[in-house]
Structures are given as structure tokens and as C-alpha cells.
Amino acid sequence: DGGITQSPKYLFRKEGQNVTLSCEQNLNHDAMYWYRQDPGQGLRLIYYSQIVNDFQKGDIAEGYSVSREKKESFPLTVTSAQKNPTAFYLCASSILRAAGANVLTFGAGSRLTVL
Amino acid sequence: AQSVTQLDSQVPVFEEAPVELRCNYSSSVSVYLFWYVQYPNQGLQLLLKYLSGSTLVKGINGFEAEFNKSQTSFHLRKPSVHISDTAEYFCAVSDAGDDYKLSFGAGTTVTVRA
Numbered sequence: 001d002g003g004i005t006q007s008p009k010y011l012f013r014k015e016g017q018n019v020t021l022s023c024e025q026n027l028n029h030d031a032m033y034w035y036r037q038d039p040g041q042g043l044r045l046i047y048y049s050q051i052v053n054d055f056q057k058g059d060i061a062e063g064y065s066v067s068r069e070k071k072e073s074f075p076l077t078v079t080s081a082q083k084n085p086t087a088f089y090l091c092a093s094s095i096l097r098a099a100g101a102n103v104l105t106f107g108a109g110s111r112l113t114v115l
Numbered sequence: 116a117q118s119v120t121q122l123d124s125q126v127p128v129f130e131e132a133p134v135e136l137r138c139n140y141s142s143s144v145s146v147y148l149f150w151y152v153q154y155p156n157q158g159l160q161l162l163l164k165y166l167s168g169s170t171l172v173k174g175i176n177g178f179e180a181e182f183n184k185s186q187t188s189f190h191l192r193k194p195s196v197h198i199s200d201t202a203e204y205f206c207a208v209s210d211a212g213d214d215y216k217l218s219f220g221a222g223t224t225v226t227v228r229a
Contacts, residue, residue: 004158031188035219040124042205043220058216059116069200090158095158101166103145104217 001029008092011112013078013085020108021076023091030096032074033104037088038059046089050073050096050111078112086114117141117208121220128196129228136191136223138206145211148189150180153203153222162204163187165189201227 004025008103013019031050035043038061045058049068061084068074078085089110093104116201120142128134139148151159163174170182180191189206204218 006158040221042119042121042221044219045216048216092159101149101164101211103149103161103164104159105161106151108158109156111156 004091004105006089006094006107006110009108009110011110013112013114018077018079019085019112021078021089021091021112023072023076023107024030024070025091025105026105027092027093027105028071029093030071031094032103033051033091033092033094034058034064034066034076035092037090037109043090044115046076053084060102078096085112087112117146117210117218118214119206119208119215119218119220121204121206121223123223125224125226127228128224130198131195133192133194134196134200134225136204136206136225138189138191138220139223140206140208140218142186142210143186146182147209148182149207149217150174150178150185150189150191151205151207152176153205155202159205163190180189196225197226198227200225 007022033048034046046062047053047066065077090108092104120139122137127144149164153159159217163172165172165182174178203222203224207217
């Protein structure tokens with residue numbers, strides 16, 4: 001079955017360490033996205049990519065980095081510069097349409113806890 | 116970018132009772148509207164979407180939503196809930212001209228009790 005795989009599901013990190021969250025999709029979707037979810041705040045866009053080797057900052061990109069070397073992969077690195085990294089991170093993907101909405105498909109998420 | 120307000124953060128409801136979750140957005144320009152559901156420690160699943168056409172949209176699991184352009188609202192309803200509907204529900208909006216960026220509300224937690 002096609003879908004989005006995020007790993008690891010749970011991750012613990014010490015302060016000052018970088019950590020990379022994996023996101024892989026086999027839906028042949030063009031666009032991929034990273035969202036951060038905090039209780040009571042909904043989802044906030046970190047980065048998105050519409051095409052390989054290109055990506056754009058979302059609303060809260062500071063302290064994060066991404067790469068898009070392959071169409072199916074969009075890893076997110078949470079750097080030590082991110083002041084409050086403990087959160088639930090969601091990866092999503094969509095087909096890019098010339099007209100009409102891009103409907104997002106989500107992965108199951110990765111929960112990062114900084115100790 | 117759109118601003119999305121979900122007016123209720125918590126909605127307790129008894130099994131087989133109706134439920135309505137309210138969502139308002141900031142702009143009256145042409146928009147696409149979505150409701151997603153999230154079960155604990157899982158990703159989001161699309162319940163329904165409004166792109167154009169009929170203002171009453173039917174989705175999965177017996178949910179429906181009504182788009183009201185003049186009130187910039189997109190309220191979600193279900194006439195009779197089940198225990199399995201206990202989850203968090205998110206309203207999301209994108210501008211039709213910039214639909215790569217989806218703005219989400221803060222979420223409404225629905226707890227269904229027997």
C-alpha cells in the first residue's frame with residue numbers, strides 16, 4: 001500500500017544535539033511538507049518542497065534544515081539552534097495540480113523529546 | 116495567509132447525540148477548506164473538503180460540513196456520534212491562488228461518552 005513512512009516514531013535528544021527525522025513516501029507525490037504540532041496550537045509549517053533539489057521556508061523555519069535529493073525523501077534536521085524542539089512532527093505530501101487544491105496526505109508522525 | 120479559528124477547544128458529547136464543530140477563517144477571497152481528524156499519536160486523516168460547487172459537503176464516517184461564504188465559516192457536523200469518533204479535529208484553509216500553504220486551526224478535541 002502506498003503511504004508516508006516517518007521514523008523514528010519516538011526520539012529523545014540531549015540539549016545541543018542535532019537530530020534528523022526521516023520521511024519517505026511511495027505515492028509518487030511531487031510536493032512534501034514538514035509541520036510541527038504543539039498542544040493547543042494546531043499545525044505550523046516548517047518547510048515545504050515542490051520539486052527535487054528545491055525547498056521553501058514555512059512559517060517557523062528557524063532552527064530547522066531540510067534536503068530534497070530524491071522525490072520520495074524529505075528529511076528534517078532539528079538543529080541545536082532550535083530553542084524549543086520538543087514537539088510532534090508531521091510529514092505530508094501532495095500531488096501538484098495545475099488547477100484545484102493540493103490535498104495533503106500525512107505520515108503517522110515523530111515525537112521528539114529534548115531531555 | 117489565512118487565519119483559522121476553531122471556536123471550541125474541547126467538546127464533550129454523549130454517544131448517539133449530534134455534534135457540531137465550529138470553524139471560521141479570516142478572508143473572503145476564494146478558498147479551499149478542509150477538515151482533518153487525528154487519533155492519538157497518529158497523523159491526520161482527511162474527513163472532507165470543499166473546493167467549489169455545493170456548499171454542503173459530505174465526508175467519511177457520516178460527517179458533513181457547510182461552507183458559508185458570507186460568514187467565512189465551515190462548520191463540521193455529525194447527527195449521531197460513536198465512541199470511535201473520540202479524536203482531535205482540525206479545520207484547515209488555503210487560498211485558491213496559493214494552495215501550497217495550508218493554515219490550520221488549533222484543533223477541537225471531541226470526547227464521546229457512553
